[in-house]
Amino acid sequence: MSYQPKTHYDAVDKIWSSEKEKSQFGEDLSIGEIIFQEMVRHPKSVAQVSDSEKTILLREDLLNNAIRIATYMRNLDLTQRDIVGIIARNTTHISAVAYACFFNGIALHSLNPSYLPEIIEKLFQNTKPRIVFCDGDEYEKVRAATAKLDVKIVTMRNHPKDAISIQEVLKTPAEEGFKPISLKSTHQLAIISSSGTTGTPKAIIVPNCRTILSTFTNLTTLDVQYSASTLDWISCLWTIVSSGVYSTKRIISELPFDPAETLRIIEENQVSWVLQSPGQVAAIINCPDFENASLQSIRYYNFGGGRCSMEVQNRLRQKLGRDFVNFAYGLSETGSLCCVNVHFDAKPNSVGRPSPGYKLKIIDDQGDKLGPNKEGEVCINKGSFWPGYYGNPEATKEIYKDNWLHSGDLGYVDNDGFLYVVERKKDLLKYQSNYYYPHELEELISRMPGVAEVCAFGIWGVENGDEAAATVVRKPNDLISEKDVEDYVAQNAGTEFLRLHAGCLIVDDLRRSPNGKTNRAANKEYFLQAKGIQIIT
Template structure:
């Protein structure tokens, strides 16, 4: 399974680049047009199975549903300048709504159903969707948050009385001779709008374009593959799966239930899943699950994980279970709507996120903006060979991170002599104690080695005399006895340097604070720690 692209290094400009793949589809086709032609080509194969709702859709079923919804949108007068809102779990007809948007060239703005009303209001006031598809569970919240908009609301499940539901929309007669609408802006035309994590305030609206780079890391999928991700459509991982499933005609397993490690293991076995994509927090929960050791994971061909650091201990346990050539550590973000790197050589480079994806370029800059060479640590910048439209309605935020087609990731990392990229830490998370620099993951890696630890989140508590005093919140395995003293003593005994200690203490919990997209939220965990410990923060 050696799919790793060849990487070239320009010694003058200090830029690493990978050769482009041969295009599998005509260059002028949009993502919607590709999915449409693939569904027409293979109508009788199973496109989607809902584990929670017990529904099965053939590709022709999903296509016909998407055409009816797209026709409904056209009859409402929606054009390619309009936005469609989606704030729903993974129910049977959500993918059809997404494909309808793709067919019409209308960007969908997806939000997480856990968002607070004030966040929903701010985000939708920015994009002003003409129609919103949401779960009936959140109907009143959505209606209240969008009173300033002239918007039609369609419910996807648990329908309140008197509200337009998806089943009514699906009664729309399909437009005769329906064809996807060609995109006015080509590959720069918005495909979707996702949200940033929002750890420092209201999430920003990230435009994902129709660029083919959205398929990076997925081009080896084929019709025999069975994909499963637990995330809803507001996650990049779910968007990538919905797109790649349509483009490469795979079978997609869905569930409207929240992520559960035992349920995930059951689904993989029951449906013979070949592909999963998870966050590091989900991987940690999987390997700490009581069912992990006896789980049957033989069907898996691709186990992708990304979106943050995964500790060496978790990776080791996963590798022992899955064996060779299955695990792929990947690196991507909503901003460029794709996977920048995928490590197809996990055994040789276990801590690398891989070489740049085909057609991508990488460079490393120091704080002064100087380009760095091999094994020199600095901020990682990515160029995917196409134009990124930026943050919707926020040109200033776009300018801060996107210049001359280079996206500043905010991640610290380096590239080794073989062209493999390593991500060290978020730039803003770098800590300093008595002038000694350290990263939260230094302690997280150490703490994760303790029996009974599922995941650790480390952050700095500012002290005028000492600097960033390390503190940690630790999620433990249920029914395991683990005290704060056990953790601090373990760190004292095993840390590689004297300054690397939990000087501000720790807190044991059943689970960490997470963003709506399921990622560990360092800022929220720090805030919770300060509140629980009654710490008075000193001014820097």
């Protein structure tokens, strides 16, 4: 991900843009067609290694499995108007299911296995999948949630007696002369879930658009990719697509993220490409095994989806011994990484310049465009059409206007065209007459010896407004107290008002969304419950 396009600033229109990258593949080919042809080209290279199941698939094995699953779908008369549901962990055959969907031009709709039955029912009532691939662990939950739908359920592991197993599907004879379907770039490739921190997750359409490959073009057949996220999250979709397109080796595990296991996986498999959330990076560097772990194989250590403290970034860079740590910025709605910062020393905490073909603008509350170093809402134009949220045109219109995605993030662009994302717009807080951001406290507290992770938020009160509070995870074997944290903030904050007026809570771990991102709303709710605080409006 070291490619950095030239950035141009139009001082009249106040828009930053980057040059479009020359395509390595025919413009008329769909993502499925590219993956198909590349798997045919490299049949004997290793496509996938399952660390947890101890399975190895060559590209010809994965291709043949995907063709059989795609044929099974065609035998069910599934067409491009249909949807395939997925609620599964990273097991051996989940990539083949995804590729089968790409080959058939059928959008997959992936949900997290931890979702409650009522959430699954609501989301699938929207997309109405004809077939759902799920783990046997969730079979009864999925069957109950889809009872009102005409749906076939296939299990990927731990198969119940009355379920169709993936092994049965893989016995389907491949269609003679099988060819993938051609698609327009506006056709839906996948439907993934938003973080769902403010209610039921939205169904985000990712189109069959070449921009999904943006910033991945430096990958080669020698690269080994690893990401712990499941297919309901954009990072897993990126990994599955880029692995198929660029013929890399992909390492998977059905087990949830564990820092010690991740370090072992990286070392044993000589992983060169990693994509993690900031919480996962923090867990890695605070793991007892971190100091002795070998990370010399890594060429790209990417993190995104939130802020990562400078202490964590510096410790990781010091360990790697070279500048392979990249702060990435992307939205599930864009379907690709909007920016990647490969200039840490010159621009720490920037998310980088616009990715190839992207445009950026910063607007104020009135919608007027702002120039360099002026803070406002970050808006993104990726140069292609976004279909929106599936079955939710109202929500689509709220953030997608005249081909510009309104991110809801506050930020600014400096004189060199580097974007800095400051905070979510809705997270801006006000104590008495003073405005502040949660990340200011998080950055301060993260520098305190003994702190592993922190999540800050405001507790609203009639008299003062948003009184700051924080949940804090201690480093292993450290005994800092809540008062220690409060005193540290009071002694080290740069302003008189920036204090933990609502207090601190020591926790074993932060509350997170199913994709591993820190869930500020959930941490705030837990804090209120633990402290017995009731919000009076």
